[in-house]
Amino acid sequence: MSEDFRGEYYQKVDSKARVSIPAAFRRVLDAGDPSSSDTSRTRIMMVYGGKSRQYAECYTIRDADALAAQVRALPIGSKQRQIAERDLITRSLTVEIDENGRIVLPQKVRDKIGFEDGDETAFAGTLDRFQIWKRDTYDAVNGSLDDEEDELPDGVDVLSLLSRVSPGV
Template identity: 30%
Template sequence: MLRGSHLARVDEKGRLKVPAEFKRLFDEKYGQSFFITSFDGERAEIFPMPEWEKIEATMAERPSSDEKTRFLNFTNYFGGVVEMDSQGRLLLPQNLREKAGLEGELAVLGLQNRIAAVNDEQQLAKLKSAPLTGADFAALAIPGM
């Protein structure tokens, strides 16, 4: 399970240094191949290839629709297959890096089956402007919350 948040840097060549806690799980469970994309053009969604292939299989079963086309357009426009290098770095697709402003220090968030890289300052501002509410917890029906 990928969880938590860590600060990481994107170097001058556009490579994200994967935090050690996440890298360890990738090495143990998934391997070195990833699909990096975005659903909104503001953050990098980094899927271990086995997790992304589950999404591709689901999409292949879906009939053609506007939603499917929109999903494929977004994920392929921003997307790319990358291999983690021996130093634990992933090259973020240039198009995504430029459009989302993914440079310098980023927050890398664990999202159960993937990680996301976001501009740290922008992410904090979003969290402050739209905090979790009682309605969120009720909709999620988390026991004890």
């Protein structure tokens, strides 16, 4: 089983601000929450900080702890640590997945993303985390698949971007 978040999924938000987490993402979240074996509910860490971000970024509990360790490694009192603490630690919430595989989107997350009743989400996997967007914003920012080819010179395959990266980096 892969422990990466992969793919993009579209889900409706109901009138109670509930949304279903894609099943493939739930398996990764279950594996990344050590205490979920002790309780019936798996937890997600949702980060909604960063003024330029138009989405909430979601981590397994294990990966949220690793992120916190990176913040903790910054020098106390430094501007970098203050920004990282504010945007990645203070502006984050722990959310539990219910028995039906849903979460309730917290009000701060709905405000950040601009959700209203009846909106659709876009869940976008990014390997060790995933993003939750308002679908209209996601589509506008990410454009169509054809637009992506304009970012590379003619005839260049996207796999060539990985030619200098070593596995495990």
